[in-house]
Amino acid sequence: MGSIFRSADAFNVEKVVCCGITPVPPNRDVLKSALGSTETVAWEYAASTMDSIIQLKAQGVLCYAIEQTEQSILLHQFALQTGERYALVLGNEVDGVDQGVIDACHGTIEVKQFGTKHSLNVAVCGGIVLHELLKTS
Secondary structure (H helix, E strand, O other), X not given: OHHHHHHHHHOOOOEEEEEOOOOOOXXXXXXXXXXXXXXXXXXXXXXXXXXXXXXXXXXXXXXXXXXXXXXXXXXXXXXXXXXXOEEEEOOEOOOEOOHHHHHHOOEEEEOOOOOOOOOOOHHHHHHHHHHHHHOOO
16 A cells, blocks of 8 residues: 555655555555655545545546456556546455446456466556556646
């Protein structure tokens, strides 16, 4: 989670929402890898990812799960629309994004992979997605 905070800081993300069992500051392990970015990136905790998605959508935020689905858009084919606000939902390290959350989102974005595991560490995945989406904006 600390690495996600560091990526969020590097790409000037507005806010990180930590949901469910996600560790939050002042968790020692989060602070150790965050290297101070928990102080520069706004964050909040929400018990329910679904409730967060519903709230964000009510505020006009476009919500996209980062997950492999039959309808997912490949990351390199997805373009941010000027004037829109986005929320990216990163899943659990083992289980990914809950299907109900996927269904509640506007869509899914997939990081194309070529190996046999078809799985990335969530912090690595988050960094890749942020870099790709923001490199042309």
